[in-house]
Amino acid sequence: MADVRQILTILGMTCLLFFGIPIRIDKPEKIKEKLFLTYVNKFNKSYKYNVTELNRRFASFKESLKMIEELNAGRTFNSSAYYGLTQFSDMDFGEFNTHHLKNNHEKVKKRVQMRQKNSMNNNEASNEILVTRLRRALLPEKFDWRDKGVVTPVYNQKLCGACWAFSTVETLETMNAIKTGVLEKLSVQEAIDCSSSVNDGCSGGDICSLLQWMFAKQIKIEPATDYPLKWKTGVCLLKGASYGVGITEYACNTYSKNEKLILDLIANHGPVAVAVNALTWQNYLGGVIQFHCDSSLDMLNHAVQIVGYDLTAEIPHYIVRNSWGESFGEKGYLKIAIGSNMCGLAHEVASIYV
CATH class of the missing domain: 3.90.70.10 (Cysteine proteinases)
Structure with missing residues (x-):
């Protein structure tokens, strides 16, 4: 029964994060790991079989989870900006800035x-x-x-x-x-x-x-x-x-x-x-x-x-x-x-x- 609850929790968190509904992410590390693997598969990340790269990306992913919660906490209207997991959520700020900004x-x-x-x-x-x-x-x-x-x-x-x-x-x-x-x-x-x-x-x-x-x-x-x-x-x-x-x-x-x-x-x-x-x-x-x-x-x-x-x-x-x-x-x-x-x-x- 515990495994079923855990699976349902992960599925629920995945849906919420991909649709940007504000949630709290202070969850056990294991749940974050499974959420990350779901993310890697959804976006078909090329590093999915590289353990070293997975660990590095997971650290950036967890920072994104924190940022998503903070940004969504400031919403004042239904039409306010909402944030969730994107193809960029496994990048740290430096990498994101280097590869996608640069003006x-x-x-x-x-x-x-x-x-x-x-x-x-x-x-x-x-x-x-x-x-x-x-x-x-x-x-x-x-x-x-x-x-x-x-x-x-x-x-x-x-x-x-x-x-x-x-x-x-x-x-x-x-x-x-x-x-x-x-x-x-x-x-x-x-x-x-x-x-x-x-x-x-x-x-x-x-x-x-x-x-x-x-x-x-x-x-x-x-x-x-x-x-x-x-x-x-x-x-x-x-x-x-x-x-x-x-x-x-x-x-x-x-x-x-x-x-x-x-x-x-x-x-x-x-x-x-x-x-x-x-x-x-x-x-x-x-x-x-x-x-x-x-x-x-x-x-x-x-x-x-x-x-x-x-x-x-x-x-x-x-x-x-x-x-x-x-x-x-x-x-x-x-x-x-x-x-x-x-x-x-x-x-x-x-x-x-x-």
Whole structure:
């Protein structure tokens, strides 16, 4: 009878953790071990037969269990973010940061600080220009560019830390579709390989440095079919700027004191690419992130695309497209609360004109 109870306990904990329902994890070590083995099998981890690696991963797994409980304990609404076991739950913070984040936060920090001193950069549209160009119609309460059929499927950057390239090219794809009516995947690999003078390929980079390079060099991004994704930094194969999609102008601004301008941009212009702090996203399953996500400049480590927002929701939020595959979060997306620069998303906001 004891064995049956133990099995039922493990099964119950497994279901709860995979669906992010808050539970206490102060359970006997044996139960944690069996829960871990269930996890290893569910995600088909390659180290399942390597005892040394299993032990190392188990230690990280137990830390994730603690973090999951702490994060879920802060939920205030049914729609609040909830956390559970993900494909990343067997990584320690250092490994997760190294393999899945890597955005160049120092470069972003310098750009933001410069922006705070100067209202505009030579090749960037200023806040005033943007506000003038926006239609200034009544802001819709809800908006989602996916509903317009101009957002490509979610990418998976795998172990290539080029989120800066993914989020920028995703935004270029949508802006081109809005203008031409044709939705086409463009080459993230071209951005990774060819902007090496300003970024570091799969080792990190900055969305605004990429846009500045594209504008200054009049670079066009080729279709992905002509320059396919390799998930590693390679030799630039760009043979000129004769075809593809380029930008006529871009803007990189800081809206930490006025997020309404981000909403205006999304509804009246198009999606934006932003720098964020994604460290606590490791065990994210769904819901709106409203706590536990540091917004300081020093913590920016990732880049994503914002495709919409919902002001009518229980917790008003942005609709954020990530690049960790469709198995992450809500089919590759997550929600972040509006109004408090959550996860630092308002520090660097990039918009594109094609």
